[in-house]
Amino acid sequence: MKARKILIIEDEPEIRLILEMCLQHSGCFDTILACDGLEGIEMAREEAPDLILIDAVMPRLDGYATCRILKQDTELKDIPVIFLTAKTDRREIKRAIRAGACGYLPKPFDPLQLANQIDRIAEGAESP
Amino acid sequence: MSSDEMQSVEKQPPVTIADLSQECMEVFERLTIIGDLLEISEAIASGKELSYALQMVAERAAKSVDAEITAVGLIDWKPRELHYVQSYGRLADRVTGSRIPLTESVRKLVKKSGEPVVINDAAADSRIPQDLVAEWGLHSLLVVPMKIRKKVIGVLAAANGLGKPFAVRDLRVFETIANHGAVAVAHAELHARARHALSDLEAEKMKIEAVLTQLGDGVVVADSQGRIIMMNAAAERIVELPSTEGCGRGILEVFPKTYRGEVHSVIKHLQQSNPKDGLFWEQNVALLDGKTVRVNMRPVFLKNGAFVGTASVMQDITEHVELDEAKSEFISTVAHELRTPLTALKGSLGLTLGGAAGEVEPRLRELMGIAQNNCDRLIRLVDDMLDVAKIESGHLSLDLQVVSIKDRVARAVNQMRELASERQVKLAARTMGRPRSVVCDGDRIEQVVTNLLANAIRFAPAGSTVDIVVSQVHGYVKVNVTDRGPGIPTGEQKKVFEKFYQVSGQSWARDGGSGLGLAISKAIVEQHGGKIGLRSTEGKGSTFFFLLPVPGEEALLSNGRDD
Incomplete structure (x- = not known):
């Protein structure tokens, strides 16, 4: 199976590195990285990833706003967006879903399970 | 004219001038009496002092029987005096204000049958206080009781000196005047009582107004037409409308337009x-100026059940709401700030141990394993502490579904199977009867079961079984989790639901628990209207259980089914 291209939008460099390593280690994903929402949108346009993993809380443009912009873009709106969030209250989760996310992963995550979890959410999004 | 009547006229004796003038006199006299009575009646009705009416009674009574002295005596029961x-x-000066003891004989005189008494030789009558007879020079007496609703309240008395006896036939007018006197007294009493009641009511009204003014909460009262009839100072402040302008307006005007349809x-x-x-209505209302007001509106009914309007209490909860939001935001931020470094830690350890950075030699693996376990424990502790913070600040919101x-x-x-098999503990789950669906927060209830299981596995001896039973008990679904561990001493059983409580000699810390699981479970179950508890025998094991109420069919239908 061909590795899918996943765009990781995360402002914390250490978490970004760990996410990158987790997903590459799984062998299922090729990763591209952005350090905030604005860069993420630009990169999504350039790279046309299969999936986007986005942090909820970021400076400049946060995950929710970024997701809304992605979902309004006719070329990008079909790319599944998965939220990564340390705020796991229902309010935050509902906010993510309203912004157009197809699912969310809580922080901290199990680094060895992350790829699997992303797969499961993405599959769910593709076969509603 | 018929012949019969003709005959009867013929049989009448002839009418003389003397007869006519006699009759005229009598009519005239009767008119005078009627005039007197009318005057007394007017005095009573005019609302003037009682003494004015009674003075007139005494005066007209004297005239009617040609008496030297008349007096109105009222019975005073407290010292038993007339x-x-x-x-x-x-003697009017001396008689007015005098009191005579209500001795048995006087009482007999006054009360006996309620009939008038005529005594024409007072000195020989034992019923009359003889000292008065001598002092006032009384000879003839006429005493008529004054009655209100058949109850004697006093007398109208007339007296004459020697040589002026009273005639029994004179009494009709005198009695009528006495009755008028009684009416005057009754009228005055009624007046006094009404005045009292009115001043009591006014005092009560002032008290209520004072309380309403002092109240911090707004109070708005509207009539059955929805017109405001009263609003207190706090209400004026809250809705920014002086009561002088507010009263008479529709109650709906107090609310922003978006709420009016609902109200x-x-x-x-x-x-x-x-x-x-x-029935009542309670709602947080966001006012246009940014204030949030908790409104509690209740209907007001009379004793007979008639609806007369509504009373609304408005509590300014703006600060409360803001504080609530700040607290909620704080908890959320703390969660984020604590979880971000833990994410980096857990990620690094997991990747290293998973071989993402190359082979890990056994000694290093062992040490990193310890770091990983403790990192996980820290994560659980943060999760649980955040739950406790939510519970204690009232922010544990339930997402209710049919579950x-x-x-x-x-x-x-x-x-929990993985943890159980690590500890060589078997998990045996079964159902008894047909447990019904429950309206609850499924994730939170799952959290409770996980907590109970983690506890049971922690204390279960290797090779033993933890039993999980779901059953239907009356109106509840019951979940039992039974271990065969060391059990909990009776004295400590209640305390295990307290935060960070350790049963003596058993450490949750050693086994990676946060010490908060049971406290959180208790709060979750109780917020569902359920109960949580345990039965334990030292040396034999413990059963932790919780019960969740099963709603009626209607509640299930209105929530839709997802099971």
């Missing part, structure tokens, strides 16, 4: 409700 409150004629239908509902229903407890228990059991 109190002459008004008198007329000779209108609420008032209709309250109007049609029954006092026994205890099959059996399914949720099965999920929790699956989740």
Whole structure:
């Protein structure tokens, strides 16, 4: 199976590195990285990833706003967006879903399970 | 004219001038009497002092029987005296205000049959206090009781000196005047009572107004037409409308436009409700100036059940709401700030141990394993502490759905299988009867079951079984988790639901628990209206259980089914 291209939008460099390593280690994903929402949108346009993993809380443009912009873009709106969030209250989760996310992963995550979890959410999004 | 009548006229004796003038005199006299009585009646009705009416009674009574002295005496029961409150004629100065003890003989005289008494030789009558007879020079006496609703309240008395006896036939007018006197007294009493009641009411009204003014909460009262009839100072402040302008307006005007439709239908509902229903409306209302007000509107009914309007209490909860939001935001931020470094830590350890950075030699693996376990423990502790913070600040919100407890228990059991097999503990789940669906927060209930299972596995001896039973008990679904561990001493059983409580000699810390699981579980179950508890025998094991109420069919239908 061909590795899918996943765009990781995360402002914390250490978490970004760990996410990158987790997903590459799984062998299922090729990763591209952005350090905030604005860069993420630009990169999504350039790279046309299969999936986007986005942090909820970021400076400049946060995950929710970024997701809304992605979902309004006719070329990008079909790319599944998965939220990564340390705020796991229902309010935050509902906010993510309203912004157009197809699912969310809580922080901290199990680094060895992350790829699997992303797969499961993405599959769910593709076969509603 | 018929012949019969002709005959009867013929039989009448002839009418003389003397007869006619006699008759005229009598008519004239009767007119005078009627005039007197009318004057007394007017005095009574005019609302003037009682003494004025009674003075007139005494005066007209004297005239009617040609008496030297008349007096109105009222019975005073406290010192048991007859109190002459008004008198007329000779000795009036001395008689008015005098009191004679209500001895048995006097009482007999006054009360006996309620009939008038005529005594024409007072000195020979034992019923009359003889000292008065001598002092006032009394010879003839006429005493008529004054009655209100058949009860004797006093007398109208007339007296004459020697040589002026009273004739029994004179009494009709005298009695009528006495009755008028009684009416005057009754009228005055009624007046006094009404005045009292009125001043009591006014005092009460002032008290209520004072309380309402002092109240921090706004109070708005509207009549059955929805017009404001009263609003207190706090209400004026809250809705920024002086009561002088507010009163008479529709109650709807107090609310921002977006709420008016709802309030209108609420008032209709309250109007049609029954006092026994205890129906009321409570709602947080966001006012246009940014204030948030908690409104509690209740119908007001009279004793006979008639709806007379609504009373609304408005509590300014702006600060409360802001504080609430700040607290909620704080908890959320703390969660984020604590979880971000833990994410980096867990990620690094997991990747290293997973071989993402190359082979890990055994000694290093062992040490990193310790770091990983403790990192996980820290994560659980943060999760649990955040839950406790939510519970204690009242922010634990439940996402209520129709849930099959059996399914949720099965999920929790699956989740805990790995831990159980590490400890060589078997998990045996079964159902008894047919447990019904429950309206609850499925994730939170799963959390409770997970907590109970984690506890049971922690204390279960290797090779033993932890039993999980889901059953239907009356109106509840019950979940039992039974271990065969060391059990909990009776004295400590209640305390295990406290935060960070350690049963003596058993450490949750050693086993990676946060010490908060049972406290959180208790709060979750109780917020669902359920109960949590345990039975334990030292040396034999413990059963932790919780019960969740099963709603009626209606509640299930209105929530839809997902099981």
